[in-house]
Amino acid sequence: MDELKKLLEDNEYRKLVNIPVAKVHKFILDSILLCEPEDVFICSDTPDEVAHIKNMAIVSGEESSALLVPGHTFHFDGIQDQGRDREVTKFLVPKGESLSSAINQIEREEGLKEVLGLLKGSMKGKTMIVRFLVLGPANSEFTIPCMECTDSWYVAHSVDLLYRKGYPTFTKLEEGEDIFRTLHSAGELNESMVSKNYDKKRIYIDYKEDTVYSVNTQYAGNSVGFKKLALRLAIRKAHREGWLAEHFMITGIYGPNKRKTYFAGAFPSACGKTSTAMLPGETILADDLAYVRNINGECRAVNVESGIFGIIQDVNSKDDPVIYEVLTNPGEVIFSNILVKDAKPWWLGMEFELPKQGKNFSGEWYEGKVDEKGEKIPPAHKNARYTIALSALKNCDPELDNPKGVLLEGIMFGGRDYKGYVPVQQAYDWAHGIIAYGAALETITTFAIIGEEGKYEINVMSIQDFVSISLGQYIKNYLDFGKKLSRKVDIFGVNYFLCDLNTGKFLNTRRDKHIWVKWMELRVHKDVKARKAPTGMIPLYEDLKKLFGQVLNKEYSEADYKNQFTLRVNENIGKVDRVKDFWSKKVSDTPKELFDVLDLQKERLLEAKRKYGEYVLPENFEVID
Template sequence: MNKFETLLKEKMSEESFQKLAALKNEKVMDFVGTFAEHCDPKSIYVCDDSEKDTQYVREQALAKGEEHTLANSKQTIHWDGYGDQARDKKNTRFMVYKENMDKMASLNSIEYEEGLSEIMGIAKGIMRGKDAVVLFYSEGPTQSPFTIPCVQFTDSWYVAHSENILYRTAYSHFLNMKDEEKDDFFRFIHSAGELDENGCSVNLQNRRIYMDTQNNIVYSMNAQYAGNSVGLKKHSMRLAINKSGQEGWLCEHMFVMAVVDKKKNRKTYFCGAYPSACGKTSTAMIPGEQIVGDDIAYFRNINGEFRAVNVEFGMFGIIKDVNEQDDPVIFKNLMLNQEVIFSNVLRGKDNKPYWLGMGVDAPDEGRNHFGEWKKGVKDANGKEVGVAHGNARYTMRLDYLDNIDKAGFEAKDGVKVEGVLYGGRDSDITVPVEESPNWKDGILIKAATLESETTSATLGQEGVRTPSPMANMDFVSYPLGSYTMNNIKFGESVKATPKIFSTNYFMRGKDGNFVTSKLAKKVWLHWAEGRIHGEYEAYDTPTGKIPHYEDLKALFKEHLNEDFSKETYDYLFTFRCTKWTDKLERTKAYYKKMDPNTPKEIFDYWDAAIAKINKAKEKYGDLILPGAFKG
């Protein structure tokens, strides 16, 4: 008899307890029992994979006021508190054993015993009087080489509802685990804490998201915003990055998509990493191509092939500027009467959702994250409150989308990846598309050097470049140098290593405007796809290979019916020597700051690249036109 059996029977119905007991998993029982005792919820409901339980979670989210109905009956709206609408980076910390603190110091860590004492102190009795729920999920498809089973224990039925949309339920997977597998799963304990009259977390000063990568458990307390509370999203990603580093696979902040060449009846899979606001979702959703996943990918070497799955079943997307013109596929689905959770947008008097950049005139009053709202209302700091929050979201199933690649989405062995894209926001250095000569070069010259450039509209200071190696720095959970080396080793371990390409959609002309339209990314993508299949010649540069003008001219005409001038081509694809050596020096400085133990071979590689660029500068000048460089 498990030591928590009596307690759990008191807090659960007979049906719920039997669901838990049927798993015959002592670690699951101990996890649920420990926090049933410590957090002290009034009751605990255990979910299996049935539609009955899925529907029960939806109903409870509405009944408890965590979500509200909309004009479309299958859609709901949720509001987070006014100070709880973005990831809390300050209070998201790794709990690290004392002997590992030095190497984890740059990753916002807290000593393990100190962190455990603090978070358990906050969690003591935090669910008292509330109904909690235990759910079982899978990161990636179930019963697959990629599967990571997960258990979520939460008192937020909005969180449970969100996870039911975003992830595959996996009670059956747990039921069928072999004895040797039963200890290997991720655990998430979450409480929204004390709630106000609007159902929002009160004690934000005690909001903590503490991650224990050594024992694969995440504690999230006094948080509601999904980025802080939905354990299987970025919290799980941090656990998986650490786990993959130990086991020899990769977890990356990447989309997975299929580039479709209808003329040749060909489908080529790409993955891509882009810092926030640098084109990640818009690339994954390029019209005419197909999407497998928009956010997180696992990579494994399966029979010598570089294979990827989308970890998720749904998407938790930023809704700002989603409109019929720029995002027709997503916008169409947000208008249909199907299951969607809107968060932190306006519910008008017509019971319809409205958000920033929707392309539809919003009403002058309604209810939003601020509470009862009227146009022109100001918050306590005298700041005018907009129609919706800038980080407002939608939560929706991916398989609603017309452009989903259904075969790739469900493939238990994943899809074979042939191209990997890395793109930042860069007004004056990186060309729109460039191929790396090999995998290691791609990781160190394209991925590790990624930067995102601020604009005057966002921060008031233009041109500040934020380093973002692999577009993953918020989630890397072990030292950056080791993480980079693991990326190199994994790519070199497969027989058919994918080609790596850099992209940059943000090159500005002398007038300060973007040189190409948003749609040009389709051209850069199809050139990369053609290179994978040996269809285009390329010019060398000191950092890789770039397209010939004639090929791009034809691609612009074929895909966009646009003319592409030689003058524009020369400007976009000029190699800028000093700009590039400065970029590499910034990367070196960042790595030294973030991980003083970064392997010397990484710095040696960058020094060799700087020497190569300087040699080219001496021979060809600071600005090297396409085709001029001869190696």
């Protein structure tokens, strides 16, 4: 503390004196000595300090408030910094240890030397802002304290919307408690106040020290250390302690007589997770990350965060009325990488024609403008985002900050599957669902990941990029977790992207997902029956017809039902084969149970093919309770 006292202003130093943990002091001191900031601002979460951060985000030029709606600001990331970057996001793995070959990694000492070298002197002439936060509700067995040192006022502002304030928690910490830490520098900035040296962008995760290092990037998915970056650290902590850290949304779905049932869901980016979490008339508890624990035999979960960093493309008043209302009314919103024209934000897929010119992440934009590769620059990026506090939504669940979490009664897994799985189905049991829907989650990669648009891949539980233990161990942990629950959790598979094999047109509308989720709620409580198909239990036509009328005031024809729920045998066999190939070739410690479950599913598919042919109408399957 003596060294910190020499480096800090008296009022900043006094804030740290209240935190009785040497590890916190050392991290701040080491960060100052490494990055060499001009000054340091310690945020103790007073209203004045939080307002100062928001103001400085604008004064610094990282954000602009030049929008008509009060409270709205916008931020641009560099043209080469528009998403999570797999190539430069790596785990630091000590010599003698190894992770799955599917996980991007670098030897720890080599990686530390590289990233610390890039961070050396990176904050010269800038302010280091120190934020204290908590992951999960405060004063809970779910709580994980975390802190970030950053030179970006935009990042410091963003975390205030996305996470619960943590300074009071830090003042009560004891030595030895786990703390997640992030050191971030945007690096050298150009005249547009965006990271200049994108070719030296690095995001390294040191799981030995529960620390994230991020440099030469501003995109929040890379610079806010407590989103997917700290998820990697939480997965290891969960592995040690016997719980689950997941890429989950959580929603409260209403059933008959105002019954509310909580569901979690895992979807890759831009595959419907946020819109599922925000279904009209239901409640949202989480849109991205969750911690899940076995508490007295029950599966209970909390939102790691308290805000949303959501993809804005295609958000409109008809399909996403809850989000749209927040984005178009006064209140605190940070837009990123949208188009700005006439003091308004514009994004792809909104219900209005976009202007032909304006300002975007490339600078002054006009229709036909090309990048350095000669490719046309869109008016707004496909991965453009909005950042809001969850409490801004009128359907924010009242249990958001409940330290005991909520009871999960269902979990759904869904990606982009154009040819195989039906829109909704229920697993036969926990192991079948975790393996056939979660471990087999197959999707076309989306624009939220740099460089791989349009390529199919297995994305295990929609968490594969973030798993910091072996994938085989991760699945084993899941299977073991389910076996220890005394109160059963139903597992579902959803697929909002099934297409007609002849025309390629989608067989679902965006709003149909509400029906699939309502059906799940009824199934959890055994209010409706199902048909026993080879890949899972599927809805009866009459139940869906009733729900379409009640929820969407829409006719639902038997022809639509048959198109959506006809079993495509060969396509599903191909899916099983691809999944088995992945788990046998890419993962060395795959549990035998995974192959057993997939083999049984393939046998059921082959039996259906022998009986009914390559395409099996749903009425051929037995009705069960």
